[in-house]
Amino acid sequence: MTTDVVGQLARLDPTSDRAVFRQIADSLRDAIERGRLGEGDKLPSEAQLVNHFGVARMTVRNALQLLQTEGLVIAEHGKGVFVRPRPPVRRLASDRFARRHRKQGKAAFIAEAEQAGVKPEVDSLVVKQEAPPKEIAARLGSTRKVLARHRRYLHEGRPVETATSYIPLDIAQGTQIAEPNPGPGGIYARLEELGHELDHFDEEVRSRMPLPEETRALQLNAGTPVIHLVRTAFDTDGRAVEVCDTIMAADAFILGYRLPAR
Template sequence: MAESARQIADELRDRIQSGELAPGARLPGEPALVREYGVAKETARRALTLLVTEGLAVRRRGSGTYVREFRPIRRVANRRLAQEGWGSGRSIWAADLGERPLSVTDLKVYETTAPDHVARVLNLAEDTPVVIRDRVFVVEGEPVQAATSYLPAELVRDTAIAQPDTGPGGTYARLAELGLKPVRFTEELRARMPSQAEAERLHLAEGTPVVEIWRTAFTEDDRAIEVNKMLLDAGVYVMEYHLNS
């Protein structure tokens, strides 16, 4: 009996995870899968697409489908937001990447009226301006995350936070210097499919989901000081949390 696309993808995934198919190796093409498994071409295509959407494989136009060489990013929320990191001048990305290269593209820093939902979280009056920092983070040449931060303009407009380069430790270090040190954070996560514009911005393969995270930073007096919307390529992230009972 012919196997399903999911069964074929499972077998190919096992071969990838065992190392039989190494990073950069070419996966069997649709004709080979049709012959090996006795399935229709569309079933073979769906099997390969499943691996692409999981972040295990990439398609190269006119060449085939290959095992993805990009190593997953392990995002440990508890560690990346620890004060000993940004408080000592390190980027919060250092906790995720170690020595892996990081760059920022499509950076825009501007002031505008706060969206309604952001104004509610920041406890701002209607039409209150915020400083927005909008950018895409690129790791080893691959866009992995788009992020948009919102901060009350009256507090940060004449500071490094409103400049392209916020300096060592980033936004949280600058807030601390202003007497607005973040001491706790909340994050809300959901998985969804991206819009066309989002998929193009992150160079996502067709059918690849994203993880949307809304993070709010709070000061010691429980004031919400920053809202950050992050959109992550679900195929390149492992989310890790350390929870105490």
């Protein structure tokens, strides 16, 4: 038998005006933070907690629910509640779209993943023509139809990111950009071959809780926010030649940026 975790939990303070389920959550959170419960460890079962604290099951469930929305634990039906393991994180550097990387013949995501030693995959690729969403149209400076390239990225089998690229039709139509496989170096390499030498990218970073659809697509656990990143690519004429709308599982990424002090 392993060490008796439940027996070491703090008792309730009946004089406190802090709600009982919060006190239970506090004591479990404390056990996690102190390392008595490590990553992947199983928490005491609901029944054990009910016995230990002498409360109703719903009270215990409320406490566990709270820890779930905090992203500290995940419940697995029929198995138990577990301290949430921190998944391996991808660190994205701000030079990840630099031309020198493009020359290697790999798209940004693939190149960076392989460098980090994780197995990358791309699936559910959809390429079609459509009217751009309003936010995208504003960035492209046009509401004309665009080519939309949607795909999902996986690390080691886990979906971590969905992305949709929007390229004006007058640029993309009839080129390899309109094909499912855009060729070596990805669409940025194609854009440069087409005479749109890239000058810079503007990225906008937001964070929020996922929509139900995003929870499905990224198989997100409760308590995992998403990073919403919109990147606009500008060529040397100052024209926006692509907008990429990305939803990332927040627990899978660290974004790195270098800012000049000038």
